[in-house]
Amino acid sequence: MRKTENLGWLGGVYLATKEAKLLLDPVTAKMDEDACILISHAHADHTIGFTSRNIKYSTIETKRVFEELRGIRVKGFHPIRIGESVQLGDLKVKALNSGHILGSTQFLIETPEKTILYTGDINCVDTLTTEAADPVKCDTLIIEGTYGDPAYRFPSRETVYNKIVKWAVKAVKKGRTPILHVYATGKAQEVVKLFNEYTILPVVVDSRVALVNKVFNEHKNDESRLRYLKFEGFDEPNVHVEVTAKPYGSVSRSNVVVGRATGWALTDRVSDGCFPLSSHADFYQLLAFIEASSPKEVYVFTGFTDSFAKYIKRMVKVEAKPIPIVTQRRLLDFK
Ligand SMILES: [Zn+2]
Structure with a gap:
């Protein structure tokens, strides 16, 4: 069967279907000009997309923190509230709480073929200022691995x-x-x-x-x-x-x-x-989150990508690997 969706890493998490192109949390200024950008939260390593000419979506809180810290105004911006969905071509994108910082989100993306959950950075416990991220059932889970090593078990x-x-x-x-x-x-x-x-x-x-x-x-x-x-x-x-x-x-x-x-x-x-106070989930919380999401496949996009993927395979018994790079060749094939 001809491949109709393309998912991988292209300077950020990239998803292309027949009708839409998404780039999630791009990390380089050079990005696909046609892609719609989703920004999960306001930390500097996730917000370069705000400086692009592309259409971009995030929560208001995420945009406001970026604007205050950078002293600039974001253009081409569409707000999305936690719990809300937007239709982008043949993709339905829903913003979910990620528990990481003020206004931080995961994105649940329904494509014509499957459901993809992109976690952004997540925290799985309640804090004085944030509520724990809830896992959501999905086919493909794209998860962070910042503390994806058994050495990281945070105290309560x-x-x-x-x-x-x-x-x-x-x-x-x-x-x-x-x-x-x-x-x-x-x-x-x-x-x-x-x-x-x-x-x-x-x-x-x-x-x-x-x-x-x-x-x-x-x-x-x-x-x-x-x-x-x-x-x-x-x-x-x-x-x-x-x-x-x-x-x-x-x-x-x-x-x-x-x-x-x-x-x-x-x-x-x-x-x-x-x-040891962190805004991220620790190794064991990440594994529990993956189990509860019951995905068919897992991609790790940051942190201990290789070793964490191996732990996931062994301990959760699900297919897991670092998110594959999308090559230009594959993009051309797709077009
Ligand atoms: Zn972060």
Whole structure:
């Protein structure tokens, strides 16, 4: 039978059918001009598509975070809400919560032949600022493998939250200022919320974190909003905790205690003050997600692509491999 759909990696996850071409989270500026672009979330390695001339879809939150951080306005944009679908030629695309950061989505794509779930970056547990991603039944699952290695089993959220709060309070009791280094988008909002909920410490953030916090608060009701103060031009209160996206080790003030929150803490072998708080699913959560989606085939698109695909085959007993590269030859064959 003649192949009528083409799925693979072409500077992003690429899907072409008789009537539509999609490019999901492109990572290079050179992209198929006819493709419609889907952007799953606002992290910089997923948002280059916003700078293209193509038609693009994402949640409003994703676009707003990108615009605030980059200081530009996105053109050719169509909003899609979580739970909503759009028809693009012979493809029906539905945005689903991915649990990763504010406004992050998976995309469920119904083609004439099958159902494809593209996870983007996913988190499978509830946090103070996001709800866990739910698996969805599909034929083809395209999943991230950022922590797709057995070394990554994250402690419970409560355990990590508890350690971060204790660390900050201990520093304050010693008359020092705790400074926590995190990504500006996602983790920063989570730890600001953590300090808001479980301490009475004023939270001071840098300008980059403040930009994302502003968008976060635009999309939340009163009780979910973050309470924080901006660092620049501000007289710091004597006792406070700082949340910053500046590089770890860049703070040279005295009388501070620095820490950071990252999933890599599990294997980085760093000293105190490094907390395994991640916005991604760990290895075991990824496997559970795959099992619950009961796909016929799995493609891994980032992280431990090769080795994770082998683990999936062995442990979930489903066909799995790194997402294949779409060659120009195959594209021509298809046309
Ligand atoms: Zn991400």
